[in-house]
Amino acid sequence: MQLLRPTQAQAQRAKIAVAQVDHCYSNKVVALKDVNLNVHSGEFVCLLGPSGCGKSTLLYALAGQLVPTGGTVSIDDQRIRGPGPERLLMFQEAALFPWMTVLGNLKFALAARGVPRAARTPRALEFIRRVHLSGFEDTLPHQLSGGMKMRVSLARTLAADPAVLLMDEPFAALDAQTRIHMQELLQSIWMRTRKTVVFVTHDVHEALMLGTRVVLMAPRPGRIVKDLEVHLPMPRSLEDRKLNEMARYLRVLMRQVDEPSQASEPMDPPLGEAVGLHH
Numbered sequence: 001m002q003l004l005r006p007t008q009a010q011a012q013r014a015k016i017a018v019a020q021v022d023h024c025y026s027n028k029v030v031a032l033k034d035v036n037l038n039v040h041s042g043e044f045v046c047l048l049g050p051s052g053c054g055k056s057t058l059l060y061a062l063a064g065q066l067v068p069t070g071g072t073v074s075i076d077d078q079r080i081r082g083p084g085p086e087r088l089l090m091f092q093e094a095a096l097f098p099w100m101t102v103l104g105n106l107k108f109a110l111a112a113r114g115v116p117r118a119a120r121t122p123r124a125l126e127f128i129r130r131v132h133l134s135g136f137e138d139t140l141p142h143q144l145s146g147g148m149k150m151r152v153s154l155a156r157t158l159a160a161d162p163a164v165l166l167m168d169e170p171f172a173a174l175d176a177q178t179r180i181h182m183q184e185l186l187q188s189i190w191m192r193t194r195k196t197v198v199f200v201t202h203d204v205h206e207a208l209m210l211g212t213r214v215v216l217m218a219p220r221p222g223r224i225v226k227d228l229e230v231h232l233p234m235p236r237s238l239e240d241r242k243l244n245e246m247a248r249y250l251r252v253l254m255r256q257v258d259e260p261s262q263a264s265e266p267m268d269p270p271l272g273e274a275v276g277l278h279h
């Protein structure tokens with residue numbers, strides 16, 4: 001019997017397996033170099049890092065919108081070769097149809113997923129309720145605030161029930177207070193559904209508020225430099241002492257990876273029950 005090496009065995013159990021992925025754009029920028037990442041079912045993984053470290057490139061490879069120039073990306077052991085209905089991508093822009101009401105936008109998305117006509121309205125209403133927008137069913141997008149539009153976008157994505165949610169800095173354009181509300185909302189929904197989420201952010205606190213794991217990336221070339229499990233209980237609070245210790249640690253690391261020559265002294269990670277190094 002052939003024994004599997006640990007990495008291979010792990011990759012087989014992973015929901016998403018990224019193995020030795022490189023990506024070089026046509027302008028010769030090496031956006032990803034030897035990236036290896038396993039995401040297990042029900043994990044909320046935050047890809048964190050400074051601008052240009054390849055977070056979006058990696059997310060688009062998971063979405064199947066980009067085929068990496070090297071390595072493999074698989075979901076449930078199937079190679080990802082293009083977009084698929086089991087993976088949905090959310091961006092900063094809510095991208096709602098402006099001529100459709102909130103309810104209309106959700107029903108349209110459900111129709112596109114093949115949900116039978118009779119099931120669309122109750123399902124759409126249920127998800128509008130989950131994002132606290134009951135009463136706004138007949139409202140048009142231009143009558144909504146930025147945060148409300150993002151909640152509609154979240155409801156539309158969740159109603160489609162993808163196995164994997166891929167989020168590219170979805171709350172980055174929102175004001176600070178709305179952003180916190182959206183994080184709390186996403187967390188409460190995640191705690192209920194335990195969807196597999198890969199969430200891109202360059203905000204340390206956002207990563208620690210949301211993630212069960214934080215994967216830190218570095219630029220030039222884009223690569224993974226740290227993989228931390230976050231063992232803080234949920235729902236989390238921005239005032240949590242351990243969360244803030246971890247935030248300080250991650251901020252120092254971020255500075256080191258962004259500007260290696262100007263880095264301050266490395267800090268010891270706040271090891272203990274709050275954090276676990278993944279590899």
Ligand SMILES: Nc1ncnc2c1ncn2[C@@H]1O[C@H](COP(=O)(O)OP(=O)(O)OP(=O)(O)O)[C@@H](O)[C@H]1O
Binds near residue numbers: 030056
């Ligand atoms: N279509 C493209 N063509 C050429 N180079 C690209 C392209 N998209 C991204 N890049 C380059 O690849 C590198 C990684 O970009 P990417 O957008 O993945 O990083 P990121 O970490 O998501 O950055 P940000 O937080 O600024 O969005 C950067 O140097 C970027 O300039």
